[in-house]
Amino acid sequence: MSMARVEWVAVDPASRHVLELAAKVADSASTILITGESGTGKDLLARHIHELGVRRDAPFMKIDCASLPPELVESELFGHERGAFTGAVERKLGRFELGRGGTIVLDEVAALATAVQAKLLRVLEEKTFERLGGTETLRIDGRLLALTNTDIEQAVAEGRFREDLYFRLNVVTLIVPPLRERRGDIPALSAHFLKRLSSVHGRPDAHLGASACSLLESYNWPGNVRELKNVIERALTFAKQDALGPEDLPDAVRAASGGTHRLGQRLRSLADLERETIAATLEATHCKIGRAAEILGISRKTLLEKRKKYGLM
Template sequence: MRRRLPTLPPRFSSPAKAARPRRDAPFLKIDCASLPPQLVESELFGHERGAFTGAVERKLGRLELAGGGTIVLDEVAALSPAGQAKLLRVLQEKSFERLGGTETLQINARLVALTNTDLPAAVAAGLFREDLFFRLNVVPIVLPPLRQRRADILPLAEHFLSALRARRGRPDAAFSDAARRALESYSWPGNARELRNAIEGALVFAATDTLEPENFPEAIRAANSGIPVSLSELRSLEEIERQAIAATLEATRYRITRAADILGISRKTLLEKRKKYGLK
């Protein structure tokens, strides 16, 4: 499944999740871009004790845990060459070994691969295996960006708000009519991740349980008003970024992992930017 980065919330990660007979089976996901290659392989295949430094006990991988369920490989193009070769074998032979193991295990899981990468171009550039591409490209689905699916914006927004209420301690939070119009008017270049982060940020900063347009980033408010931002209000990207990072760090009481999640960046990137901008 190819989509703009990223357009699917977790419950929509498989277009056939509700289909029988796997409806009630495990539904597992691996983000291939967020982990080092060895950890991605460990998450997928599992490992035996002593397979690598830090492997102090046997760990079952997602292929083993999924049983007859579904495994979603997010950003499959980020797999290392070795990881691509191992995944190809899984698809061809329906079997694998844990890292450091010799026992061959059979699988019955369904694999769904997600990417925002142009895989044919990656194949042509030698960055992705052609044989693996053909194995994965059996039922391709191209999902348009959120700006081309306006009818999905508010249902997604309600889904994210429902998921975030308890997490942020705001069980009664709801969108005002004006906030709904603002969300529908914005183009969402960052797709679902930007939408989710905007809603979580609004929950952090809103003084009441009613989320208003002013609780959302300036770009969203401007899109709703239809009035261009004046030159006197324009700021450099660095200034906007610095203020966003500073506000998020303060709101999360400097919990780096949580702040990075809200901002949609990695912990490492946040630490680098924190140092760059001289934030405490």
């Protein structure tokens, strides 16, 4: 097996198991459904699978089903002919066509609009598709990976996601556990991010002090690996010395020790509150950006920016 260009750090038995399964299915053409909370590393795992397998030199195409308006998803996937709809001033190739022979990733697949679900099902069954407004029949030969952070089975039960499509996508399932259920990864991931970020932040000798490390290991990580990465980056930005200490960590993480830092648990920054509110709203709306933005009283664009800032994607 050649070296993958992407490193999916896995030390804990729970994540090693996921990685082993991923390696086993990397070469196959089967559709894979990757599930896991936000920030657990689904995107990176998808990329890793692509790089491990025979498609590594072919395109890797990702489409975010949650942040694109439904009307656009279809044309992003299948492309369109000139004049297919208002504004279609020229032919545009879709991901299925551009990703020929490679890997096509449907991120946040549970957010797909019902109409697009129906179309996708048909396309997957027939293995062919047409560009919107087109007549030429094109074959699908890319490998499909579907990612979801909501409970897709719940979405199926509630009728928000077609069961037949779910079965189509769910040929192989990889469940990425939340970081709190694989704490064995925390030191290795921290070291990985430190190594990658320390020189960027002009702190080549930065390292984790023992007490900072034990706080990181006891914190609950609702934002999973993405949150850990942000915390390391923040610590590198603020640290006064090379050995990163508890004072370089956010209040929420410092409070993880229980006892001595109890105060930090009750007194929180506005940013922490904002982050939590956004996370809860996204969860409650099943990551429907338009709906969540409406509830929060901010624009779609602002929500997408904040979602990125707080690592809630």
